[in-house]
Amino acid sequence: MNSDDTMRVSVLASGSTGNACYIETDQERILVDAGLSGKKIEGLMASIGRTMNDVDSLLVTHEHSDHRKSVGILARRYPKLNVYANKGTWDAMAPRIGKVSLEQENLFAPGTVQTLGDIDVESFAVSHDAAEPQFYALHHHNKTFVILTDTGQVTDHMEGVISDADGYLVECNHDIQMLENGDYSWSLQQRIMSDHGHLSNVDGANVLMDVMGNHTKHIFLGHRSQHNNMKSLAHLTVASMMEDNDYGVGHDFELLDTEAEQASNLIVI
Template sequence: MENEGLKVCVLASGSTGNCTYIETNEHKVLVDAGLSGKKIENLMASVGKDMQDVDSLFVTHEHSDHRKSVGILARRYPGLNVYANEGTWDAMAPKIGKVATEQKNLFAPDTTLSMGDLDVESFTVSHDAVEPQFYAFHSGGKSFVILTDTGYVSDHVEGVISNADGYLMECNHDVEMLRMGSYSWPLKQRILSDTGHLSNEDGADVMMDVLGNRTKRIFLGHLSQENNMKSLAHLTVASIMEDHDYGVDHDFKILDTDPEKASGLVTL
């Protein structure tokens, strides 16, 4: 079969739940399952896809907005292979119910899993979970990186993820909205810390470090519903990058995500 490229759809992204769909000629996979099983099935259907066809689920960490229906989907779809590192499996085990032994797969940090026409590369991040890791997906000469839920991005990670064709990059909060908002001071400190979340400005800074001539699509993800707005995140990132002479809307596009609605299915 002719390679049709790496296809990506951000089914949902935000502080309330996260799930991304990725497709190659041979594989259909999800990254995280932070919504109800029914919601994920409905979001898949909204872009013409069926959970029955998904062969693998990659989990980034044990927080509820990333693992909520991991167990439900595994039990509902016995052919689904679930991948996570040992720390994440141990941390989410009491919360997801029984997963059949043959469906459980260990995926160690900073390793690459080869699955036919898809290579999945794991890398560690700085977040207040037990052993958080995110993933870069490579197929047919194309690559897509998911990077959310991190307080900062190391030089090592920037090297791993540089010059991908597409990114889902965290822009969790506007710093002033967070500082002035209703969250408790300890929670604000947690979000702003090195094990918290990237702000709009942080996300822009990371993108300027890793963006290359292959990069065509940047999804802005994991926006806080309390401390951010889509329009603000988009404007902030675009303005910072334009101020540094990056070709926004010429060389690459910045795309919004939503906690309730799927993005379109994009071919990289």
């Protein structure tokens, strides 16, 4: 396992079809979101040498299917798994996930901190068209890993919460030209580009340049649309913008791609 002051992170899946991220320390193992089938998540965990039996806590960000698809299935299959979400998310996803034991159901309000094992998890509200969406900054000793997708804007308050983290998973959902020239309806395009939609590649790059600092060593580019983006385009856009602003891409920090159904290696944060 890890030395005491580090976290290990694997982005199990990130994209418009499903999302899940695994974080571990010596004492705690956390899954953030379960937006694929239970069988698929079990397979992704196995691909990094872990099982769902290893997981202590499941944190849910919001009720959209690509984030909560197998929450109920995993809770019933693994009765020791503690599930955390805020009240708005619990109310919105309850009719869709089936019965979850009251012993497993935990409230996690936005703007609060809960200590899970040796990880302090800080929740923060985001701007998305869901009941009460929130994401998480996970703190372990002097290390922090931030997950931020599914937001149409990033406020000064959000930036304050997530600044100078050691690692990030940040949304690069769409390329604006691909979205505008694609086959999505005008109303859907407007929803995606709105303040309650998703960050574009350019938005993601700008957010990262606003919040990253000397501690930042690993950046995952996530939640990429399968229709309105390409992995190479997202990476090139972010890397080019950073290089144009004298950020040491590949030297001072790693810029890492994610996949819709393939886990990243376990990265030491």
